[in-house]
Amino acid sequence: MNxxxxxxxxxxxxxxxxxxxxxxxSDELKAEMNRLFEGGTKxxxxxxxxxxxxxxxxxxxxxxxxxNASTRQGSIKLCSLQSQVKSMFELTRLHRVFDIYxxxxxxxxxx
Amino acid sequence: xxxxxDVQITIPNQTRYLSLIGRIGEQLAQALGSFSGDRxxxxxxxxxxxxxxxxxxxxxxxxxxxxxxxxIRINVSDRELVIRVYDSGQGxxxxxxxxxxxxxxxxxxGRGIYIIRSLMDSVVYKRADGGNVLExxxxxx
Numbered sequence: 001m002n003x004x005x006x007x008x009x010x011x012x013x014x015x016x017x018x019x020x021x022x023x024x025x026s027d028e029l030k031a032e033m034n035r036l037f038e039g040g041t042k043x044x045x046x047x048x049x050x051x052x053x054x055x056x057x058x059x060x061x062x063x064x065x066x067x068n069a070s071t072r073q074g075s076i077k078l079c080s081l082q083s084q085v086k087s088m089f090e091l092t093r094l095h096r097v098f099d100i101y102x103x104x105x106x107x108x109x110x111x
Numbered sequence: 112x113x114x115x116x117d118v119q120i121t122i123p124n125q126t127r128y129l130s131l132i133g134r135i136g137e138q139l140a141q142a143l144g145s146f147s148g149d150r151x152x153x154x155x156x157x158x159x160x161x162x163x164x165x166x167x168x169x170x171x172x173x174x175x176x177x178x179x180x181x182x183i184r185i186n187v188s189d190r191e192l193v194i195r196v197y198d199s200g201q202g203x204x205x206x207x208x209x210x211x212x213x214x215x216x217x218x219x220x221g222r223g224i225y226i227i228r229s230l231m232d233s234v235v236y237k238r239a240d241g242g243n244v245l246e247x248x249x250x251x252x
Contacts, residue, residue: 020129020130020133022126022129022130022162022166023126023129023162023166023169023170024126024127024129024130053133053155053158053159053162055129055159055162055163055166055223055226056163056166056220056222056223056225056226057166057223059222060218060219060220060222061219063216063217063218063219064219066217067217067219084155088159088226091226091229092213092214092222092225092226093213093216094216096216097216097217
């Protein structure tokens with residue numbers, strides 16, 4: 001899976017550089033988020049601008065990251081969702097759980 | 112003129128083929144001769160439904176056994192689209208996985224069948240030759 005992890009001040013940004021986030025590759029995102037949280041990361045921003053398709057496994061991995069962040073008094077936020085991905089969050093009502101921003105800049109300003 | 116499409120594909124029991132089958136679903140929606148609705152939305156829904164159904168077959172019914180296979184049959188007529196996904200495993204309790212309602216927000220699993228039920232008109236899981244079939248129908252009229 002192609003992930004780019006970068007530091008922006010106190011916020012760690014993971015850019016998911018894949019068209020699909022699904023049952024085939026989402027475990028790698030889960031492992032990367034776990035690695036970051038275990039390494040002391042508190043605030044994680046997941047940039048989904050390149051993701052055109054997300055399935056229930058991809059959503060489940062983000063929920064896992066949300067719970068992981070909560071137990072460590074950290075946070076996970078999402079940004080740059082394409083319309084189909086956004087509609088999946090709405091269908092599963094996860095848009096009520098996550099803080100979702102239009103752009104990376106807007107998300108970074110929220111901290 | 113007969114206006115019917117039948118597609119039948121067999122894949123190894125591996126998630127690496129999800130993208131291939133999902134794309135076939137998207138392309139199929141573009142190719143439907145008589146469909147007058149939103150083709151892009153239908154294509155996205157077919158991509159999703161096929162992906163979720165395959166994951167259920169590969170991981171749950173076939174228990175990630177790499178020696179097993181999954182058979183996908185798609186039948187499209189003027190009025191209806193039917194997707195059947197055949198596994199060759201012990202199967203799974205579809206009602207135990209999802210009762211049709213939206214899973215609680217912090218559940219990490221159980222959304223796949225909910226998504227399929229949300230996007231298709233009928234969903235049945237039953238025994239078939241040497242395994243089980245997940246049969247999903249959607250009216251196109």
